[in-house]
Amino acid sequence: MLPTDVIDRAHAGRCTKEDALLLAAVPLSELFALADELRAEAVGDAVTYILNRNINFTSMCTGTCRFCAFREDDGYKLEIPEILRKVEEAVCAGATEICIQGGLRQDMRLDDYCGILESIKFEFPSVHLHAYSPMEVWHAATGVGDGVSIRDALTALKKSGLGTMPGTAAEILVDEVRARICPDKLNTSQWVEVIRTAHRLGIKTTATIMYGHIESVQDRIDHLFLIRDIQAETHGFTEFVPLPFMPYNNELGRTMIRNGNYGTTGIDDLRMHAIARIVLHTHIQNIQASWVKLGPKLAQYALCCGANDLGGTLMEEKISKSAGATAGEYMPPPEFDWIIRNAGRVPKVRNTLYEYI
Ligand code: SF4
Numbered sequence: 001m002l003p004t005d006v007i008d009r010a011h012a013g014r015c016t017k018e019d020a021l022l023l024a025a026v027p028l029s030e031l032f033a034l035a036d037e038l039r040a041e042a043v044g045d046a047v048t049y050i051l052n053r054n055i056n057f058t059s060m061c062t063g064t065c066r067f068c069a070f071r072e073d074d075g076y077k078l079e080i081p082e083i084l085r086k087v088e089e090a091v092c093a094g095a096t097e098i099c100i101q102g103g104l105r106q107d108m109r110l111d112d113y114c115g116i117l118e119s120i121k122f123e124f125p126s127v128h129l130h131a132y133s134p135m136e137v138w139h140a141a142t143g144v145g146d147g148v149s150i151r152d153a154l155t156a157l158k159k160s161g162l163g164t165m166p167g168t169a170a171e172i173l174v175d176e177v178r179a180r181i182c183p184d185k186l187n188t189s190q191w192v193e194v195i196r197t198a199h200r201l202g203i204k205t206t207a208t209i210m211y212g213h214i215e216s217v218q219d220r221i222d223h224l225f226l227i228r229d230i231q232a233e234t235h236g237f238t239e240f241v242p243l244p245f246m247p248y249n250n251e252l253g254r255t256m257i258r259n260g261n262y263g264t265t266g267i268d269d270l271r272m273h274a275i276a277r278i279v280l281h282t283h284i285q286n287i288q289a290s291w292v293k294l295g296p297k298l299a300q301y302a303l304c305c306g307a308n309d310l311g312g313t314l315m316e317e318k319i320s321k322s323a324g325a326t327a328g329e330y331m332p333p334p335e336f337d338w339i340i341r342n343a344g345r346v347p348k349v350r351n352t353l354y355e356y357i
Contacts, residue, residue, distance in 0.1 A: 006022060034260060035305050036273075038277055038278060038281045044114045046346050046347075048309045048349070050097055050311070050351065051333065052099055052313060052352075053086065053313075054180045055086050055087070055098060055316070056271075057102040058108075059071060059075030059098060063185065065184075067182070069253075069319075069324070070103070070318060070323070087124055097128045097129075097352045101168065102110075104139045110141065121161035128164070129163045133166055134170075138150070141153035150194055154201050169191065170191055170208050172209065177214060177219055180214055181214065196230065201236070206237065207241070207284065209272075211243070211244060211264065212269075214339065220272070224276060230285060237355055239284065240276050240289075241242065241307060242276055266294075270302055275348060278306070291327055294327075296335070300343050310339070314330055314331070315332065316329045
């Protein structure tokens with residue numbers, strides 16, 4: 001039985017690291033029941049999703065992340081007309097959000113990042129642009145001789161039409177782990193600097209964790225508490241998205257598989273979503289279960305373990321697919337509704353800022 005003081009602190013949004021460590025080891029039924037209770041308290045029975053499209057504009061990258069299956073030396077780069085064609089297709093299908101992320105090209109300057117946003121906004125002024133990870137913003141600000149501050153880069157991107165940012169490139173926000181899985185990526189304090197600056201400029205972001213590789217339970221918990229601390233200060237996170245590491249077609253996964261470790265199991269995934277809900281309760285309302293990573297059936301079950309959002313229709317998805325995800329690249333709205341209703345919940349289409357449409 002969970003101690004009542006742990007339950008009381010969770011309801012009050014004051015779960016401690018010791019509580020989280022304890023929760024990581026309690027029987028699943030108790031953990032899921034508490035997470036589900038807090039979900040109901042936070043958002044009721046609505047389960048949201050968004051009509052959106054992913055555009056990964058280039059697969060070329062100077063990065064060296066050991067978990068990456070997306071980077072290609074002779075990769076592609078989409079030119080603006082091709083990007084606009086994809087946006088048009090998405091808008092015609094009812095998408096309200098375009099999510100844009102790509103590799104770090106040596107020749108891409110801040111102006112190029114701004115140019116993509118401006119071209120889309122010029123043709124499709126009402127579409128919401130959810131674009132560029134903190135790593136891309138860092139690259140735009142500091143790469144190819146621009147040498148502007150993060151604040152100036154974000155201000156320029158916002159002026160060009162940036163609405164919100166994905167809080168990706170977070171992986172595990174513990175430097176010892178980052179040094180082993182993505183040594184050339186921005187470090188924890190740099191990630192936090194980009195996110196804090198974005199929030200201060202009124203650019204909301206999501207928050208993510210990529211778990212299930214070399215990190216410990218304590219690392220996951222430290223990550224969650226860092227996110228919670230930032231949120232207490234800025235209130236700039238719209239949602240938290242646990243992303244299980246996909247072990248295929250990448251160096252890190254190959255090493256793990258050689259040692260008999262095939263990445264997260266379904267139980268581990270559900271536990272992660274439940275603990276995120278409990279640690280972040282009263283701080284971040286929305287916990288997303290990614291149907292692309294989990295598959296629609298496990299994502300549906302995650303709705304009973306603290307999650308209240310299923311992400312987006314996507315239309316295309318390259319990053320998870322290249323690392324072994326098999327759930328597909330597009331899920332139509334009637335299928336979202338079907339999954340949600342069959343979980344006994346109420347489907348709601350949302351925009352990027354979680355307003356119902
Ligand atoms: S994860 Fe992103 S930054 Fe890292 S190598 Fe892959 S594309 Fe590049």
